[in-house]
Amino acid sequence: MQSELLYKYPKTILNKGTGFLSGYSHSLNPYTGCAYGCSFCYVRQMPVSTFRDGEWGSWVDVKKGAAELLQKELTRAKKKGDPVTIFMSSSTDPYQPAEHKERITRSLLEVMIDNPPDFFFVQTRSPMAHRDIDLFLRLEDRIRVSMTIETDREDIRKHFTPDAPAIRGRLKTLQMLKEAGVPTQATIAPLLPSSREFPDIVKTHTDRVCIDDYFMGDGSGGRRTANLGIRSKYEELGLEKWYEPVTYEKLLNLFRRVFSDDQIFVSREGFMP
Template structure:
């Protein structure tokens, strides 16, 4: 299969080149897109904010998403297909038509205060980033953290956003027994990062955020995710070493995942930005997933399989040992959980 430069224009600070209909749409529009697409934010009031899952290959069974869609615009984002559930495109709509949940903290406080509630780790940022640009004004993530702090509830945060530094006061109040932060670094090449992740702070700035969090006593995991074979996989050792030097104490890695609409969006991006590497990247991705661009099977979807996947894991494990980064941190505590204002029983 040959590759050609796409006939769709690149838009400044946007990841996707197109806005094609989702898998649920029966009708396709051929209307041209404007050269500039501004970010739109709608609000969604929620009755419950804690989402649960039964996936056996992830380390949590409950999570919170303050926002739907993500202005960061990472072209590889596995969450893009979730916008199809809203009748929106996983392409440009995902990064320009956002939904905020302004009453998320109120809903969370109500859920945590229920007599039947049993505390377990809550993960935030596992779908869309809680520290994307609109959080600066909306402050929904900060409100959520204040509730979790008040309840002494464990939380794991995943982000690329350096706005997490704003909340160091809350994170230090909670301490390493109740919170930790995973900060994603995909590449150390600022120019490549700008194309892959157009509205994310550059890698050097994210390393600085790791340093500031670590200096405040926050346990930070560097997340080398996703590793893009044939494009960023050669950087794994340098990313781990740089993160360890900045103060990270742990590390994780996930190879590129291209579910549903993400695959054609990523192919389109490759042809536009690195056409000379497109064939190699896609062929290597297929090797990771049994000949397909994606395999959703539990376990393999997070690891990949085959010779190159095994070599990548071996390199990662060795680099972690050499950098002094652990793979697994002790579990966060749930026995400190308390409902503010609740009276203890005398019997």
């Protein structure tokens, strides 16, 4: 799907961390909307999507002037004296295709190099994240880059997220980040059907994983996901057993074969500062 780019000039860029992200002082979204348009994305059920014309994934708002806003708001937040911790991004992918040209995310990172928050968490499913290794390294231990890897099976990825990047590229970027010395994790969220070798594959690319599913991670106990009709996508493949609240426990046990307990996190704890 080709997304229409719309240019907006927001009045603010930092949002108060609430709900699932209440452990952060702020969340940060360089864009509104997401070209990947994943079928299971809970943002489809939120006002940012439901009040817009066009299917989720068909449009992306580019936040012009984002760096200047961040400079002002970050300085203001730090003056209050409380820890400033930022999650990027809660409702978009900071490295979606528009970032190649617009470079909004990189401009925000450049602001943080000169005025660093206490902690900065980057969540993406895009191999483009390797472009900014130079800036990640300058944030040292104040940053973690989390790469979404829902499965190791390309047939499953194409069924659920046909417009998202291939798994191979994500794993390669995760390894590049790790080898460069950037703190990383693989986020298995939402967990999709995968092979028994999945944990072994992930282990060669990172030493930290977070496992999350629809029932823990969509902010509504799975109701938002149910409203999207995601169960039917499992039924099409005859894999309904993967769409159960207990499935994460089975996957967790598989990952425990190759990861130690202090390397595995479940749902919200894996995203916290």
